[in-house]
Amino acid sequence: MKDGVRALAADLKAFLSTREEDELIPLRSAAEQNSLPAPQPSETVATPAENQDHLTVEFVRAAQAAPAAQPDTNPAQTPGFFEEPAAAAAPVSTPMTAQEKQNALNQIAQEIKACQRCPLGKTRLNAVPGEGNPNATLMFIGEGPGFDEDHKGRPFIGRAGQLLDKMIAAMGLKREDVFIANIAKCHPMVNPADPEAHGNDRAPNTEEIAVCRKYIERQIAAISPKYVVALGGVASKALISDTKSLGALRGKFHLLHLDSVDLKTPVKILATYHPAALLRNPNWKKDAWADLQMVMAEMGLKRPQA
Numbered sequence: 001m002k003d004g005v006r007a008l009a010a011d012l013k014a015f016l017s018t019r020e021e022d023e024l025i026p027l028r029s030a031a032e033q034n035s036l037p038a039p040q041p042s043e044t045v046a047t048p049a050e051n052q053d054h055l056t057v058e059f060v061r062a063a064q065a066a067p068a069a070q071p072d073t074n075p076a077q078t079p080g081f082f083e084e085p086a087a088a089a090a091p092v093s094t095p096m097t098a099q100e101k102q103n104a105l106n107q108i109a110q111e112i113k114a115c116q117r118c119p120l121g122k123t124r125l126n127a128v129p130g131e132g133n134p135n136a137t138l139m140f141i142g143e144g145p146g147f148d149e150d151h152k153g154r155p156f157i158g159r160a161g162q163l164l165d166k167m168i169a170a171m172g173l174k175r176e177d178v179f180i181a182n183i184a185k186c187h188p189m190v191n192p193a194d195p196e197a198h199g200n201d202r203a204p205n206t207e208e209i210a211v212c213r214k215y216i217e218r219q220i221a222a223i224s225p226k227y228v229v230a231l232g233g234v235a236s237k238a239l240i241s242d243t244k245s246l247g248a249l250r251g252k253f254h255l256l257h258l259d260s261v262d263l264k265t266p267v268k269i270l271a272t273y274h275p276a277a278l279l280r281n282p283n284w285k286k287d288a289w290a291d292l293q294m295v296m297a298e299m300g301l302k303r304p305q306a
């Protein structure tokens with residue numbers, strides 16, 4: 001690649017030396033090269049000798065902008081130089097209507113309820129796909145269903161769910177305004193033989209998360225929210241990063257990238273404490289509230305008057 005470019009640059013220098021100055025390709029500063037579009041053929045500027053090194057850059061840019069205008073260039077001698085595929089025309093995509101989103105979510109929920117891709121499928125009482133507004137701007141995503149959720153097939157309806165409802169209300173929203181789901185769709189149990197035992201909850205393991213993540217990814221893609229709040233370390237690490245601690249992930253928005261789906265519009269994700277952790281450590285509530293206020297500021301929400 002480098003040899004090819006050097007050869008082209010040498011050809012160009014030879015070519016330029018035969019031209020009048022006012023016919024030359026314009027030169028630009030490094031900053032301008034980064035911020036301005038490639039020069040148009042009609043642009044002209046004189047070429048001081050000390051700027052000759054810049055020619056390589058300008059020539060590459062000009063050639064990339066209009067490869068067809070370089071008849072003498074042999075792609076075989078310049079490996080990689082012309083290998084960039086022409087940019088495909090952007091696909092025209094119309095956003096899904098609320099009904100189309102609901103249909104997509106129903107389809108995903110049916111698949112989840114039939115899913116037997118990991119051992120949790122055998123021991124669950126009910127799968128818990130998630131629920132809420134198919135057109136939500138904001139999603140809350142937890143780690144996995146617990147005892148109450150397993151019994152009813154609905155997310156966040158136990159004690160942690162009641163605190164989540166309060167957090168949502170403090171933001172000036174109702175539960176029906178948002179979409180609530182989990183990374184894992186079935187109840188991870190310490191003792192899978194006893195789904196009726198209380199306190200039998202555990203976090204989903206790496207394999208369970210890996211097998212299940214296509215469902216939450218498809219749900220996010222269908223809903224196309226602007227914001228996701230990841231509740232707790234398990235959900236935050238699964239969606240933002242495999243390695244960083246919740247403490248390192250909190251306090252700022254991240255751009256969400258999914259493994260299996262290309263998001264059509266950017267989704268910002270914020271990590272905060274899981275409501276179950278806030279029940280155990282109420283002194284973390286003020287930090288969680290600061291996190292939620294960041295989302296409120298972005299969404300233009302005001303705390304309701306008491």
Ligand code: URA
Pocket residue numbers: 142143144145146149154155156157158160161182276
């Ligand atoms: N904890 C979660 O992470 N999700 C639920 O649905 C309930 C408790």
